[in-house]
Amino acid sequence: MRKIQYGTNPPVWIVAKKIHALIDSDLFYIDTVRKYPDNHMKKVEIAKQEYHENARPELAKPVENMSDYDVILIGYPIWHGRMPQAIYSFIESYDLAGKTVIPFNTHEGSGQSGTQQVIENALPGCAVLQGLAIQGKTAQENETRTRELLTDWLAGLKLLK
Numbered sequence: 001m002r003k004i005q006y007g008t009n010p011p012v013w014i015v016a017k018k019i020h021a022l023i024d025s026d027l028f029y030i031d032t033v034r035k036y037p038d039n040h041m042k043k044v045e046i047a048k049q050e051y052h053e054n055a056r057p058e059l060a061k062p063v064e065n066m067s068d069y070d071v072i073l074i075g076y077p078i079w080h081g082r083m084p085q086a087i088y089s090f091i092e093s094y095d096l097a098g099k100t101v102i103p104f105n106t107h108e109g110s111g112q113s114g115t116q117q118v119i120e121n122a123l124p125g126c127a128v129l130q131g132l133a134i135q136g137k138t139a140q141e142n143e144t145r146t147r148e149l150l151t152d153w154l155a156g157l158k159l160l161k
C-alpha cells in the first residue's frame, strides 16, 4: 500500500503551497484543535463519526484579517465523498458574502465529488469559481504534472503571477 504522508504536509497542503508560489497570495493552514491520527483506519473512523454528527470541529486559529481578502481559495481532501467537516467550521467562521471563493481538493478517485456544488450552496453570497481536483498521489509524486495542472487552471482564472 502506498504510504501517505499525513501530519502537517498532507497532499492538499503540498498543492496549497504550490498555488501560493504561483499567485499573489497569503497562505493559511486550516488546522483543527483535535489532531487526526496518522493511522488511516483510525482517521477514517473519526472522519465518519464527524460526518454522521454533522460536526463542526474546533479550529486551531482564525484568519485575523479575513476582511483584507477578496478572493479565497479553499483546499481540502475528499473524505468519504465529501469535504471534511472542518471546512464547514472554516466557512461558517466568517462573513464571506461578496467574496470570490475557489475550491481545490485532493482525492484518490472521486474527483471533486460534488463539493463544488456543496460550496456553492453553502456560500450563496459568494461568487464560487470553478475548482480543481488533483489526485493526492499526483501531488505527492509528480511535481511537473501538478505544476502543469495548477498553471492551466490558475491561468484560466486569471490569477497567475
Ligand SMILES: Cc1cc2nc3c(=O)[nH]c(=O)nc-3n(C[C@H](O)[C@H](O)[C@H](O)COP(=O)(O)O)c2cc1C
Pocket (backbone or CB within 6 Å): 004, 005, 006, 010, 011, 012, 040, 043, 044, 045, 047, 077, 078, 079, 080, 081, 082, 106, 107, 108, 109, 110, 111, 135, 136, 137
Ligand atoms: C478518512 C479518509 C477518507 C477518504 N475518502 C476518500 C473518498 O471518498 N474518495 C477519494 O477519492 N479519496 C478519499 N480519500 C483519499 C484522500 O482524499 C486523498 O488521499 C488525499 O489526497 C489525502 O487525504 P489526507 O489529507 O487526509 O491525507 C480519503 C482519505 C481519508 C483519510
